[in-house]
Amino acid sequence: MVILPSKLNFPAARRVFPMDLDDQGLVTRARAGDAEAFRSLVVRYQRKVYAVALGIVRDPDLAWDVAQETFVRVHRHLGEFKGESAFSTWVFRIASHLAIDSVRRERTSAKDDLEEAGEAALAEGGEGILATALGTNPQESALRRELLDKIGEALDRLPEIHRTILVLREVEGLSYEELAERLDISKGTVMSRLFHARKKMQALLRRYAGLEARGEAGEGEP
Amino acid sequence: MKDCARYLPLLGSRPGELEAAERAALEGHLAACAACQGRLADLAALQGMLGEALAREAARRDFTDFADQVMARVERRRAGALGAFFRRHRALAVGTALAPTLVAAALIVYLELRGAAAPGIEVVSEQYAPMVIETDQGPLILIGDGDDSEGT
Numbered sequence: 269m270v271i272l273p274s275k276l277n278f279p280a281a282r283r284v285f286p287m288d289l290d291d292q293g294l295v296t297r298a299r300a301g302d303a304e305a306f307r308s309l310v311v312r313y314q315r316k317v318y319a320v321a322l323g324i325v326r327d328p329d330l331a332w333d334v335a336q337e338t339f340v341r342v343h344r345h346l347g348e349f350k351g352e353s354a355f356s357t358w359v360f361r362i363a364s365h366l367a368i369d370s371v372r373r374e375r376t377s378a379k380d381d382l383e384e385a386g387e388a389a390l391a392e393g394g395e396g397i398l399a400t401a402l403g404t405n406p407q408e409s410a411l412r413r414e415l416l417d418k419i420g421e422a423l424d425r426l427p428e429i430h431r432t433i434l435v436l437r438e439v440e441g442l443s444y445e446e447l448a449e450r451l452d453i454s455k456g457t458v459m460s461r462l463f464h465a466r467k468k469m470q471a472l473l474r475r476y477a478g479l480e481a482r483g484e485a486g487e488g489e490p
Numbered sequence: 491m492k493d494c495a496r497y498l499p500l501l502g503s504r505p506g507e508l509e510a511a512e513r514a515a516l517e518g519h520l521a522a523c524a525a526c527q528g529r530l531a532d533l534a535a536l537q538g539m540l541g542e543a544l545a546r547e548a549a550r551r552d553f554t555d556f557a558d559q560v561m562a563r564v565e566r567r568r569a570g571a572l573g574a575f576f577r578r579h580r581a582l583a584v585g586t587a588l589a590p591t592l593v594a595a596a597l598i599v600y601l602e603l604r605g606a607a608a609p610g611i612e613v614v615s616e617q618y619a620p621m622v623i624e625t626d627q628g629p630l631i632l633i634g635d636g637d638d639s640e641g642t
Contacts, residue, residue, distance in 0.1 A: 322548065396532060397532075
């Protein structure tokens with residue numbers, strides 16, 4: 269018995285673009301209506317876009333939705349992408365905008381109160397303890413692996429404005445000026461907000477790691 | 491400690507982000523402040539960990555269907571946009587739907603007024619009534635040309 273290939277229940281064959289085909293090449297093809305080229309761009313950036321969204325919204329399902337909506341917007345506005353910045357920069361900008369918008373819609377005053385109440389408990393010293401505990405080669409430290417699992421929990425406890433600025437700075441890699449523009453705040457506010465965000469994150473990580481502070485008062489805490 | 495409050499927001503800056511005077515003042519303070527040296531060491535030790543932690547969280551999620559879902563969303567949105575366009579422009583939608591009928595009606599009226607035949611049909615005689623013969627392939631219309639001797 270001969271089975272025709274069309275009768276086999278295989279998924280439709282897809283063109284696979286080589287990984288070394290640069291973003292601009294795929295963008296050009298996608299802009300010309302090549303759906304597979306666009307799909308390749310989605311696959312290329314889906315995890316990182318999701319990670320950025322998750323860092324800001326802290327809800328896996330909402331982050332999934334934000335990441336998908338990001339690519340829908342990218343597709344819709346592909347013709348407007350001039351290539352003045354890297355494609356990835358443009359995509360992450362859209363993702364973080366959508367994530368910030370969505371988390372602000374979800375935010376409730378009750379949650380904000382809880383976050384503010386938690387701030388006082390986090391205002392403690394212990395500067396340098398983490399660096400010492402992580403040792404001279406933090407990349408291979410067992411504590412580092414432990415802390416990597418705790419960073420998500422720490423992010424959950426930060427107020428949205430602190431999560432957002434940390435993700436934009438540490439994951440997207442934005443400069444002070446880019447942060448000021450993106451968040452519509454002054455450069456001074458960027459520096460101050462980043463400092464407080466980091467301070468809270470470090471205090472939480474010290475606590476998770478059992479590295480108690482030495483009792484220094486947190487100076488400059490608003 | 492009072493000085494620290496002034497310099498804390500400057501910690502963690504990247505090259506080129508501070509004014510030259512700010513940079514020089516920060517370096518001067520760091521040289522003499524053990525607490526700020528510790529803070530800077532913490533920043534360096536935690537460098538890259540947030541991105542790595544989020545990447546690990548993302549890696550735990552199954553992305554097999556992600557791109558398919560995006561493509562389906564794109565298609566739905568495109569179809570929705572077309573529908574919304576026509577809903578917003580009802581007159582255009584009605585006009586578009588009726589256009590073929592209106593054009594056909596206008597053509598018929600035009601031809602009636604001109605007394606001409608429809609395009610694609612050549613009328614070779616107007617003196618005799620046409621003869622219609624039913625054949626297996628359909629009706630055959632014979633139109634006389636006015637010359638009885640040669641028939642039609």
